Each structure stands twice: as C-alpha cells, then as structure tokens.
Amino acid sequence: MAATIKDIAKYTGLSIATISKYINGGNVLEKNKILIDEAIKELNYQVNTMARGLKTNKSNTIGILIPKLEKIFCTSIVSNIEDILLQHGYSTMICDYKEDFPLEEEKLKFLVSKMVDGLIIMPHGKDGAIIQEAIDKGIKVVLIDRALDGVDCDVVLVDNMNSSYGAVEEFITKGHKRIGIINGPREVFTAKERLEGYYRVHRDYSIKVDEDLIKHGDFEIDSGYKLLIELIKMEEPPTAVYITNYEMTLGAIMAINEYNVNIPNQLSIIGYDNLQLARIIKPPLSIVVQPMKAIGETAANLLLKRLQGDMTNFPIRYRLKTELLIKDSVRKIES
Amino acid sequence: MAATIKDIAKYTGLSIATISKYINGGNVLEKNKILIDEAIKELNYQVNTMARGLKTNKSNTIGILIPKLEKIFCTSIVSNIEDILLQHGYSTMICDYKEDFPLEEEKLKFLVSKMVDGLIIMPHGKDGAIIQEAIDKGIKVVLIDRALDGVDCDVVLVDNMNSSYGAVEEFITKGHKRIGIINGPREVFTAKERLEGYYRVHRDYSIKVDEDLIKHGDFEIDSGYKLLIELIKMEEPPTAVYITNYEMTLGAIMAINEYNVNIPNQLSIIGYDNLQLARIIKPPLSIVVQPMKAIGETAANLLLKRLQGDMTNFPIRYRLKTELLIKDSVRKIES
DNA sequence: TTGTAGGCGTTATCAA
DNA sequence: TTGATAACGCCTACAA
Numbered sequence: 001m002a003a004t005i006k007d008i009a010k011y012t013g014l015s016i017a018t019i020s021k022y023i024n025g026g027n028v029l030e031k032n033k034i035l036i037d038e039a040i041k042e043l044n045y046q047v048n049t050m051a052r053g054l055k056t057n058k059s060n061t062i063g064i065l066i067p068k069l070e071k072i073f074c075t076s077i078v079s080n081i082e083d084i085l086l087q088h089g090y091s092t093m094i095c096d097y098k099e100d101f102p103l104e105e106e107k108l109k110f111l112v113s114k115m116v117d118g119l120i121i122m123p124h125g126k127d128g129a130i131i132q133e134a135i136d137k138g139i140k141v142v143l144i145d146r147a148l149d150g151v152d153c154d155v156v157l158v159d160n161m162n163s164s165y166g167a168v169e170e171f172i173t174k175g176h177k178r179i180g181i182i183n184g185p186r187e188v189f190t191a192k193e194r195l196e197g198y199y200r201v202h203r204d205y206s207i208k209v210d211e212d213l214i215k216h217g218d219f220e221i222d223s224g225y226k227l228l229i230e231l232i233k234m235e236e237p238p239t240a241v242y243i244t245n246y247e248m249t250l251g252a253i254m255a256i257n258e259y260n261v262n263i264p265n266q267l268s269i270i271g272y273d274n275l276q277l278a279r280i281i282k283p284p285l286s287i288v289v290q291p292m293k294a295i296g297e298t299a300a301n302l303l304l305k306r307l308q309g310d311m312t313n314f315p316i317r318y319r320l321k322t323e324l325l326i327k328d329s330v331r332k333i334e335s
Numbered sequence: 336m337a338a339t340i341k342d343i344a345k346y347t348g349l350s351i352a353t354i355s356k357y358i359n360g361g362n363v364l365e366k367n368k369i370l371i372d373e374a375i376k377e378l379n380y381q382v383n384t385m386a387r388g389l390k391t392n393k394s395n396t397i398g399i400l401i402p403k404l405e406k407i408f409c410t411s412i413v414s415n416i417e418d419i420l421l422q423h424g425y426s427t428m429i430c431d432y433k434e435d436f437p438l439e440e441e442k443l444k445f446l447v448s449k450m451v452d453g454l455i456i457m458p459h460g461k462d463g464a465i466i467q468e469a470i471d472k473g474i475k476v477v478l479i480d481r482a483l484d485g486v487d488c489d490v491v492l493v494d495n496m497n498s499s500y501g502a503v504e505e506f507i508t509k510g511h512k513r514i515g516i517i518n519g520p521r522e523v524f525t526a527k528e529r530l531e532g533y534y535r536v537h538r539d540y541s542i543k544v545d546e547d548l549i550k551h552g553d554f555e556i557d558s559g560y561k562l563l564i565e566l567i568k569m570e571e572p573p574t575a576v577y578i579t580n581y582e583m584t585l586g587a588i589m590a591i592n593e594y595n596v597n598i599p600n601q602l603s604i605i606g607y608d609n610l611q612l613a614r615i616i617k618p619p620l621s622i623v624v625q626p627m628k629a630i631g632e633t634a635a636n637l638l639l640k641r642l643q644g645d646m647t648n649f650p651i652r653y654r655l656k657t658e659l660l661i662k663d664s665v666r667k668i669e670s
Numbered sequence: 671t672t673g674t675a676g677g678c679g680t681t682a683t684c685a686a
Numbered sequence: 687t688t689g690a691t692a693a694c695g696c697c698t699a700c701a702a
Contacts, residue, residue: 002472004678004679004680005679005680006679014688014689015688015689015690016679016680016681016689016690017681017682017688017689017690017691018687018688018689020679020680020681020682021681021682021687021688023680024681026687027687028687028688029687029688032687032688046444046448047448047679047680048389048448048678048679048680049448049449049450050385050386050388050389050450050678050679050680051385051389051678051679051680051681051694052679052680052681053385053680053694054383054385054386054389054678054679054680054681054694054695054696055679055680055681055682055693055694056680056681056694057694068414069404069410069413069414069417069429070407070410070411070414072405072407075404075405075410076405078404079403079404079405079431079433082404082431082433086438091445092430093428093429094404094428094429094430094431095427095429096414096417096429098414098417103421109381110426112381113381113382113383113384114384114449115384115385137337221611250611250615253615254611254614254615257614257615257617257619258614276556276585276589277615279589279592279593280585280588280589280592280612280615280616281615281616281617282592282616282617284592339694339695339696340695340696340697341695341696349672349673350672350673350674351673351674351695351696351697352672352673352674352675352697352698353671353672353673355696355697355698356671356672356697356698358696359697361671362671363671363672364671364672367671367672382695382696383694383695383696385694385695385696386678386694386695386696386697387695387696387697388678388696389678389679389680389694389695389696390677390678390695390696390697390698391678391696391697392678
C-alpha cells in the first residue's frame with residue numbers, strides 16, 4: 001500500500017542507498033534531486049518511522065508523562081513544552097497515568113518502548129528506580145514539579161516554600177493570627193515544601209502554630225470542600241485559610257458558597273493557581289500563581305540542550321518563582 | 336544494551352522462533368515456559384515495538400487527536416476514552432493540534448506514522464481528505480464532537496440543536512423575549528447546530544429573532560467577555576443570555592463581575608459545560624452539560640468494535656443528549 | 671513442539 | 687556521487 005524507498009528507487013532508476021542518503025540530507029546530483037522529489041510526491045512516500053527507529057534507535061520524539069490530563073496545571077505546562085519542542089523538530093507523545101502508581105510505571109515503559117529520545121516527567125511515586133532505568137538506556141530525562149530520590153537527572157521545580165511563605169505572610173501582615181491551611185498529602189514533595197513555608201513564616205513572625213489548623217487533603221475538589229467545612233466548624237475557627245492547589249481551592253469555594261460564608265468579612269482566603277478563577281468569583285480571589293509557562297519552557301529547553309549532548313552543570317535543579325496575586329479576598333483586621 | 340529475543344534464545348538454548356511464539360501466546364513445553372520466563376526476568380527483556388510494528392504493521396496503539404489540551408471538554412473525553420481502551424489492552428497516543436489547521440494535519444500524519452491501529456479525532460478543519468487517507472490505509476477512525484464532509488467513518492456527536500433548544504426554551508417559559516446568544520464561529524459544526532436550536536425554539540414559540548442579539552465568538556474566554564459587554568451595552572439589551580461553550584461562559588462571567596451586573600435580577604444567564612462552575616459562582620449557574628463520559632465511552636467502544644472487524648451499521652452516527660442543569664441564574668419575568 | 675530462513679523498510683559501510 | 691549489502695529485532699510459514 002504505502003510507498004517505500006524501494007518504490008522510489010524503481011520509479012527513479014536510482015538505488016535504494018542513494019534515495020535514503022538524499023532523504024537524510026546527503027548530496028545527490030541536482031537532476032536526481034528533482035527526480036527523487038518528483039517520485040516522492042507522485043508516490044506519496046512517507047518514511048516508515050518503525051523501520052527507521054528500528055535501525056537508528058531514535059524516534060525524534062519526546063515523551064511527556066503527567067499525573068492527570070484533567071488538571072489544567074499539567075496540561076498548561078505540557079502545552080508550553082510542546083510549543084518549544086515542535087519548533088525544534090521534535091514530536092511529543094503525551095501520557096497521563098491518572099495518578100496511579102502502577103499505571104505510571106506502565107506508561108513510562110510504553111514511552112520507552114516507543115524509543116523516545118527524551119522524557120519530561122511529573123512524577124508521582126516515591127521510587128525513581130524505573131526512571132533511572134530509562135536514563136541508563138540513554139534516554140535524557142527532565143523531572144518537573146517534583147523531585148525524586150534515586151534518580152540522576154535534571155529537575156525543574158517551583159519555589160513552593162516561598163510561595164506559602166508569601167501567601168501566609170499576606171495574612172499575617174493584615175493582622176491574622178489563626179490561619180488555616182488546606183494542604184496536600186503529607187508524603188507529596190510539593191505539599192511538604194508548601195507546609196514548610198507555612199511553618200517558617202509563623203516562626204519568623206513569632207506566631208504559634210495551632211496544629212489543628214493544618215489539614216491534609218489529596219489535592220482534589222472533594223477534599224477542599226470537606227476540609228474547609230471542617231475548618232469553619234471548629235470551635236475556634238481560623239480567620240483566614242490558605243489553600244494549596246487549584247482543585248482544592250475550587251472545592252473550598254463550593255463549601256463557602258454553600259455555607260454562605262462571606263468573603264472576606266467572615267473569612268479571608270488565598271487560593272492557588274488558575275488566574276481565571278480569580279476573576280470569576282466574587283469577590284475576586286487572591287491567589288498564588290505558578291509559572292506554568294516558565295516551567296514548560298525551562299524543561300523543554302533544558303531537555304533540548306541535553307539532547308544535543310550539552311551536559312553542562314548536570315544535574316541541574318531549577319527553582320522557579322511563584323507570584324502572589326492580591327485581590328479582595330483578604331480582610332485587614334484592625335487591632 | 337537492551338535484551339533481545341536472540342539473547343533469550345542464547346540464555347535458554349532454545350531457538351528464536353520458539354521464544355517468539357511463546358511471547359505471542361503460543362504453546363511451549365512447561366519446562367521451557369519456566370526457562371523462558373526466567374530468562375525474560377533475568378535479562379529484563381522487553382519487546383522492541385519498533386521491530387514488531389515493522390513486521391506486523393500493528394502497534395496496539397490508538398491515536399487520539401484533539402484541538403486543545405487546555406480545554407477540559409477535550410481532556411475529560413480523552414480520559415474516558417483511555418479508561419476503556421486501557422482495559423482492552425490498547426495504549427493511547429494523545430496529540431493536540433492547538434486549534435491550528437496545518438498542525439492538525441501534521442499531528443495526524445505523525446500518528447499515522449506511528450502505525451496506530453485506530454484513531455479518535457475531534458476534527459477542526461473542514462477538509463476530511465487527510466483523514467480519509469488514513470482510513471484508506473486501513474486505520475479505523477471514529478470522529479467525535481464534529482462531523483466532517485468527505486470522510487467515510489463513524490461519528491459520535493452531541494445533540495447540539497436540542498441543547499440550545501432546551502436552554503432557550505427555559506428562558507422563554509420564564510417570560511423572556513429578548514434572548515441573546517453568544518455562539519461560536521459561523522462555520523463550526525457545533526456552533527451551527529447550536530444556533531439552529533436557538534432559531535427553532537423562537538419559531539416554535541412565535542418569538543421574532545432580533546439578529547442583533549446573535550453574537551459570534553471564537554469559543555475562547557476573551558470573546559465571551561467582549562460579547563457579553565456588547566450585549567449589555569445595547570440600546571435595548573437582552574434580558575437573558577445563552578452562552579454556548581465553557582470558555583466563553585467564563586469570559587461572560589468575568590464581564591458580569593466587572594460591570595457589577597446582578598444575576599439574575601438584571602440579567603439571566605445559561606452557560607455551558609463544567610459542572611463545577613455551576614457550584615462555584617454565585618448565584619449558582621444554570622448550565623447545559625455535555626455528556627463527556629458517554630462521548631468517550633461510546634467512541635472507544637465503537638472503535639474497539641471496528642477493530643475487531645465488526646462493521647455492523649457502518650458508518651454509524653450517534654447523537655448523545657445533553658442535560659440542562661437548572662440553578663438560580665434565570666429569573667422569572669412576571670407578565 | 672521446535673527450528674530454519676526469509677523478509678518487514680530503513681540506515682550505514684565500503685567499494686566502485 | 688552512487689550502489690550492493692549487511693544489519694536492526696521481530697514474526698511467520700514451513701519443515702523437521
């Protein structure tokens with residue numbers, strides 16, 4: 001069905017080797033160039049990437065592995081990665097593992113089996129062993145958002161600690177003393193760092209932390225919803241709540257609406273991610289904004305660099321800054 | 336580096352053919368089974384999908400092609416597709432074409448070059464020729480969300496016409512006569528159908544359509560924002576506005592907030608998609624909900640069926656129903 | 671049940 | 687500059 005180099009050879013009267021060389025940028029007589037181009041058009045020839053990959057062990061393809069396709073944080077980064085990679089002639093294969101550990105491993109193997117030249121991974125599991133295997137096979141890997149033990153590769157991270165520090169500091173300077181935090185799972189890298197910032201700013205301002213104000217969710221809507229309710233139903237509820245990712249922020253707002261909590265008079269709020277959200281709800285929400293564009297671009301450019309064999313400063317660890325977007329969801333407490 | 340069947344053969348003392356047969360489910364003496372399994376584990380063997388694909392012209396992989404990764408409508412469907420496909424042993428390759436026509440073609444070719452066995456496509460361009468080429472190569476294709484001329488394949492659509500009919504009817508029965516619509520581009524399949532529903536319900540209720548109330552956006556946030564402003568600034572503004580996709584609904588709400596329009600007292604609103612949205616904003620928003628899960632599952636199961644060679648009723652065209660979720664954003668006008 | 675051998679489409683080496 | 691030829695790793699008749 002599909003035309004092969006052989007067909008081109010037949011059509012042009014040249015040899016397979018010559019055609020192949022031309023296709024790969026080699027030198028050929030001008031008149032043969034024309035002839036081959038004609039044949040390619042005529043026969044609608046396209047290289048068989050399987051055959052080529054089998055031979056070269058390369059695919060000109062980058063695998064991207066993310067936890068969940070429905071998280072705008074993930075897809076936004078992916079989209080930015082793609083922009084860069086496409087410009088440089090690489091295709092991408094996007095996989096999500098639905099935040100499932102075995103599936104993460106499976107998808108990673110799938111990507112490897114497709115002979116990707118490089119991999120950009122937002123990892124989930126604690127175990128870097130499988131990723132290290134890929135690296136050992138010569139695949140260049142860049143981790144994003146979360147670092148991992150036991151893996152020898154570049155990482156692009158967000159400065160989670162300071163993101164929390166800044167958000168909570170905003171509460172503190174406005175006079176809040178009882179500040180709740182709806183955080184991610186204890187064992188997750190980003191959640192740990194975000195909590196660390198919460199502690200540190202309390203310490204720096206000499207405010208005692210009430211451990212009951214620290215809630216651990218799972219970064220999903222539901223837990224944002226439930227944990228906010230828990231907080232407002234406390235005997236001595238917080239006057240401010242900081243929520244550490246987008247989905248849980250959504251959930252928290254649902255709870256706030258349902259319980260008719262007035263923002264910011266009854267409760268001050270700082271959420272996370274998704275600029276749009278800040279403008280959609282009323283009053284406009286103060287949020288921590290992660291640099292999705294920078295994450296994607298940094299990771300893509302770094303990978304590109306490694307792919308070209310430039311291993312300067314390997315392994316390198318980037319820390320990208322978040323931005324605190326101040327709107328009207330934080331109330332100043334007069335003292 | 337990576338182990339091959341040849342290595343397994345050496346390790347076990349068996350022949351390549353025997354190993355291959357076993358790997359592909361053939362019968363082998365029990366003791367050889369054990370031996371081979373041991374070798375596979377020991378040498379960490381994994382099939383080279385390139386070599387296999389080259390030979391078989393199959394990849395056990397389904398390509399999914401969508402307009403934009405950051406649209407929850409797309410990714411939600413994709414996620415549902417994946418669930419089904421994975422269960423049946425298929426891997427997926429997700430590509431987005433950033434709503435760009437040339438890129439759509441390029442990514443499609445990429446997928447084809449990866450020897451996907453099937454393709455689920457949410458098409459953008461008007462031209463089905465390239466898709467037809469894929470079909471001619473024996474790739475099974477299912478189109479979702481939008482139909483296309485010149486392509487001979489199954490389609491899974493939403494009943495757009497009735498979705499609009501129902502939404503606008505809700506306004507009409509509550510006494511509204513001047514109903515604005517923020518619709519997608521004139522030439523887009525879904526937009527055309529949604530507009531058709533708008534017209535039809537007006538006709539059925541004998542309400543004259545004021546063409547000035549019909550706005551065409553591009554399904555992005557910005558146009559929702561701008562067009563809503565246009566509508567409320569009209570000399571004789573509508574009392575209700577129906578917005579026909581998620582992103583434009585977001586934009587419209589931004590405008591509403593900015594201009595301090597009171598919903599539903601000053602303006603009644605029905606939006607589109609994303610259940611969460613309905614709960615997040617105040618007052619809760621009435622919306623048209625598309626059956627993302629059903630779309631994904633229907634498409635995946637249909638493709639699976641075709642892949643098994645079952646061509647009953649080919650080409651088939653599904654029409655999935657939307658749901659109208661009534662909340663508090665529509666006011667009843669007393670007459 | 672097992673093994674031999676040819677070929678999938680490409681690239682790459684080495685002569686011509 | 688061009689061409690013959692041997693891989694790449696796997697599958698599949700067919701023969702043993």
